[in-house]
């Protein structure tokens with residue numbers, strides 16, 4: 054297993070957007086929560102753009118500008134995950150050397166069919182390529198490039214979450230490197246958090262089911278498991294996860310209607326359960342008490358044009 058850094062970086066929290074478009078109120082709310090958790094506990098706060106895939110031209114710059122408009126700050130330059138591809142692949146080699154990976158030749162369709170068979174765990178990889186012989190692998194390699202999967206030796210793992218408490222979720226043979234050679238999200242997020250001293254992971258609760266497999270992978274790589282706080286999502290008026298169809302949902306769209314970043318910050322804070330009026334990021338810290346926050350998703354009702 055890799056050596057642990059001799060001097061660990063100071064503890065940190067982070068916000069790690071995928072630059073696939075402008076941040077909507079749900080993403081901004083998660084960013085505010087992550088920033089507040091880090092600052093309220095004396096941690097560094099890092100901004101890491103997760104640009105290994107789903108990148109939309111210009112989105113990262115716009116995301117950064119929006120976070121600044123809300124008054125959030127971070128330590129060090131904005132980080133880009135794509136600068137560390139060799140590091141991620143090196144970690145996979147370490148796992149491979151320990152016999153903890155295998156090549157997978159399954160197509161998406163094959164995985165879907167196998168995972169929806171009776172007794173299949175929904176969405177979990179059923180292990181089809183786990184025990185291929187060397188000859189079988191050599192033949193399959195001539196047909197399509199393999200993905201690299203983890204050879205997990207547990208079906209589940211338990212993490213502790215500030216809001217959800219003890220949470221047990223599935224660990225499967227997750228993809229570490231995709232067929233196109235790109236490191237997969239679950240690998241990159243674990244390696245980056247560990248290397249960057251992130252010991253507090255605050256993000257949307259759609260990622261809670263991924264926390265057990267990430268924590269398990271962190272352990273295999275010799276890293277400590279971070280503290281997790283998965284915050285409820287923001288829903289649109291239909292009850293589905295907030296999306297473009299819900300109208301003006303990004304900072305820029307709301308500004309076009311005449312609302313200020315302070316108005317947006319006030320809504321974000323109120324939606325988390327901060328009952329004091331909030332106009333600046335400093336106000337959020339002044340009234341910081343996540344134990345009083347709502348555990349329910351916030352519902353966004355469309356805003357009209359600002360008055361006055």
Ligand code: GLU
Pocket residue numbers: 068069070071103242255256260
């Ligand atoms: N980049 C991921 C996303 O935007 C978040 C990763 C994380 O916070 O762990 O969905």
